[in-house]
Amino acid sequence: MNIDHSELAKRVIELSGGKQNLSDEMDQKLARISNKWDQxxxxxxxxxxxxxxxxxxxxxxxxxxxxxxxxxxxxxxxxxxxxxxxxxxxxxxxxxxxxxxxxxxxxxxxxxxxxxxxxxxxxxxxxxxxxxxxxxxxxxxxxxxxxxxxxxxxxxxxxxxxxxxxxxxxxxxxxxxxxxxxxxxxxx
Structure with missing residues (x-):
């Protein structure tokens, strides 16, 4: 099965409520992860x-x-x-x-x-x-x-x-x- 990664990424953005929502969510997750890393x-x-x-x-x-x-x-x-x-x-x-x-x-x-x-x-x-x-x-x-x-x-x-x-x-x-x-x- 060949996956079109570009289509997959577009669908994830759509399911996330748009680029800004996905970007904000990823920034929040990164901040939580960094908090655990930065001990x-x-x-x-x-x-x-x-x-x-x-x-x-x-x-x-x-x-x-x-x-x-x-x-x-x-x-x-x-x-x-x-x-x-x-x-x-x-x-x-x-x-x-x-x-x-x-x-x-x-x-x-x-x-x-x-x-x-x-x-x-x-x-x-x-x-x-x-x-x-x-x-x-x-x-x-x-x-x-x-x-x-x-x-x-x-x-x-x-x-x-x-x-x-x-x-x-x-x-x-x-x-x-x-x-x-x-x-x-x-x-x-």
Whole structure:
């Protein structure tokens, strides 16, 4: 079937109510599309980097805790599935889990809306991880840590990465503390 594209274009213009109506409609659509395209790429990058960073260390823990696990790439586990598999490994990971889930929610919102934003509610959720919040405040003294939502996301990701990296290393001080705690709890 041969299509006469010129005739097709004329009919689309006619169905649109004329050239001006079609032009106006296309301009409006382009403005909406441009709005989605013209996002803050710096903010997008910061959110994605934080999420990927945390996922890297979750994966390291998953492998360290389960050395005979097999090929994780072939398993194609989601971020949430990986977290669920390591979450009950220690009280330390359990404490981090709510904040990690919130970071995943921020990343998912970005993926579904193409808007890179971290709300005050997101920030407060991350700061509700008590050890993170207390350490962040102590490290900033005599000043105060940044109140910027995006800075909190990045600080949280670094905190999680550091703690998970220690847990994934069987010879780490964190693991020795964890072992001592388990032994103590078994005695009492």
């Amino acid at each position: 803050d790429v710096g903010a997008i990058g910061r959110i994605l980097r934080a999420h990927l960073f945390v996922e890297h260390f979750i994966t390291e823990c998953l492998i360290a805790f389960n050395p005979a696990l097999g090929d994780l790439d072939k398993a194609r586990l989601s971020f949430s599935q990986k977290l669920a598999l390591i979450e009950n490994y220690s009280p330390e990971i359990q404490e981090l889990a709510a904040g990690i889930r919130r970071l995943n929610k921020v990343r998912n919102q970005l993926a579904h809306t193409l808007e890179a934003k971290v709300t005050d509610k997101d920030k407060e959720s991350l700061l509700s991880v008590k050890t993170f919040s207390a350490l962040r405040e102590e490290l900033a003294k005599p000043g105060y840590p940044s109140d910027n939502n995006m800075d909190v996301v990045e600080d949280f990701a670094k905190h999680v990465g550091s703690r998970l990296e220690s847990l994934a290393d069987p010879g780490s001080l964190a693991n020795r503390f964890q072992q001592a705690r388990r032994e103590y709890e078994q005695r009492t």
